[in-house]
Amino acid sequence: xxxxxxxxxxxxxxxxxxxxxxxxxxxxxxxxxxxxxxxxxxxxxxxxxxxxxxxxxxxxxxxxxxxxxxxxxxxxxxxxxxxxxxxxxxxxxxxxxxxxxxxxxxxxxxxxxxxxxxxxxxxxxxxxxxxxxxxxxxxxxxxxxxxxxxxxxxxxxxxxxxxxxxxxxxxxxxxxxxxxxxxxxxxxxxxxxxxxxxxxxxxxxxxxxxxxxxxxxxxxxxxxxxxxxxxxxxxxxxxxxxxxxxxxxxxxxxxxxxxxxxxxxxxxxxxxxxxxxxxxxxxxxxxxxxxxxxxxxxxxxxxxxxxxxxxxxxxxxxx
Numbered sequence: 001x002x003x004x005x006x007x008x009x010x011x012x013x014x015x016x017x018x019x020x021x022x023x024x025x026x027x028x029x030x031x032x033x034x035x036x037x038x039x040x041x042x043x044x045x046x047x048x049x050x051x052x053x054x055x056x057x058x059x060x061x062x063x064x065x066x067x068x069x070x071x072x073x074x075x076x077x078x079x080x081x082x083x084x085x086x087x088x089x090x091x092x093x094x095x096x097x098x099x100x101x102x103x104x105x106x107x108x109x110x111x112x113x114x115x116x117x118x119x120x121x122x123x124x125x126x127x128x129x130x131x132x133x134x135x136x137x138x139x140x141x142x143x144x145x146x147x148x149x150x151x152x153x154x155x156x157x158x159x160x161x162x163x164x165x166x167x168x169x170x171x172x173x174x175x176x177x178x179x180x181x182x183x184x185x186x187x188x189x190x191x192x193x194x195x196x197x198x199x200x201x202x203x204x205x206x207x208x209x210x211x212x213x214x215x216x217x218x219x220x221x222x223x224x225x226x227x228x229x230x231x232x233x234x235x236x237x238x239x240x241x242x243x244x245x246x247x248x249x250x251x252x253x254x255x256x257x258x259x260x261x262x263x264x265x266x267x268x269x270x271x272x273x274x275x276x277x278x279x280x281x282x283x284x285x286x287x288x289x290x291x292x293x294x295x296x297x298x299x300x301x302x303x304x305x306x307x308x309x310x311x312x313x314x315x316x317x318x319x
Contacts, residue, residue: 003038003050004099009092019046020058020247026102027086030221031078034101036242040306042272043280048297055099057310058245063101064318065244069195073188073228075239076103076215106215106240111177112156112165113185115193118147118208120250120263122167123154135169143260145208145252151193153186158213181232185214188230188237196244203316205266206257210249213241246313266313274302 007014007022012033016023019041024033036058038050059080066077078101079085082093085102116123116133123133124144131137134154142148155173157166174182189212197207216235230237242248251266280296298306 003052004055004095005037005039005050007035007037007095009035009089009095011088012092019044020055021242027088030105031086032103032105033085033089034103035096036099036101040268040271042268042275042296045296047271049303051303051307051310054307054310057314058242058247059099059101061245061314061317062242065196066239068199069192069239069243071228072191072195073230073237073239075243076106076217076241078102078104103240104217104221104238106217106238107235108158108240109177109181109185109214109216110158111173111182111185111214112158113189113212113214114154114156114209115189115212116148116152116154116209117193117197118145118206118252120145120208123209126167134167135171145257145261145263146259151190151197153189155182155186178232181237184230184232184237185212188214188239192239192243200251200317201254203319204254205313205316206252206254206263207244208250208252208263208265210244212239212243212248214238215240246310251313251317266309268306270306270309271298271302274298 009024013025014022015025015032020037020039022035022037024035026033036055038052038054040047040051040054063077063080066075069075080101082090082096082100085100089096119127119133119142126133127138127142131140133152136152136154139149153170155168155170157168168176170182170186192212193207193210196210200207215238216232217238219229219231219236221236246267249267252263253266256264275296275298
């Protein structure tokens with residue numbers, strides 16, 4: 001089963017190649033083309049082989065959530081139909097169909113807006129040592145994977161490509177982007193998480209945590225007039241990037257949820273766990289292909305298992 005790990009769009013200008021997405025300029029000065037490839041990364045390294053149709057699944061679930069959440073905040077999504085995109089894009093329909101979004105160009109806020117409903121991952125590691133998460137004190141006696149008393153906004157830096165994000169305190173985040181903008185983002189992020197978590201739970205899925213990203217654009221560029229207008233220094237705040245995908249979120253099956261231990265998940269934790277068992281080492285960003293460098297290759301059974309988990313998550317959430 002083949003996967004698309006590299007896009008080839010002659011005549012279009014590639015602006016950015018991330019761990020999963022390729023971003024292209026378009027003939028419209030106000031719009032960008034987001035293409036979700038089938039690449040998958042672990043420990044900040046892009047793996048050698050991709051997950052077939054992963055990009056299409058990510059695009060499908062993002063489009064779904066953009067629509068479900070648009071009454072909370074406007075977003076950058078314009079269309080996922082290649083036939084409705086500029087002419088220079090339409091000729092690549094065979095390559096792009098199902099995995100591309102035309103979006104509004106925005107000035108991205110340099111903050112990862114993470115909301116946690118359960119304590120796991122790096123939050124659990126910090127809590128065990130200090131009783132805090134991102135410097136925020138939490139009640140004593142929480143177990144791994146416990147549900148938090150209320151959803152917690154825990155920001156991190158938005159690192160440049162190849163660098164690592166860093167967990168920061170709310171005060172540091174507010175100083176970084178300004179108190180007014182921080183307050184809007186933290187409030188909206190909690191609202192977005194709460195809406196999504198309720199829907200997920202009703203479908204037998206726990207949304208343990210997720211990451212949102214935001215941007216600022218001219219108010220004139222927002223044509224979704226039914227939505228609330230949040231202006232910061234004359235610019236409109238919108239939701240950007242992907243939203244609530246298995247790449248940006250930690251989804252757990254409700255039926256097997258057991259506090260006090262790690263949980264099986266619908267995200268790429270399955271890949272990370274396999275890499276650790278196989279002896280791959282975290283932290284290598286260059287070097288020869290193999291277990292100590294870029295170009296790590298995952299077994300076919302792991303590829304298929306990951307694909308099945310992504311498909312199951314999308315099916316449950318959109319049912």
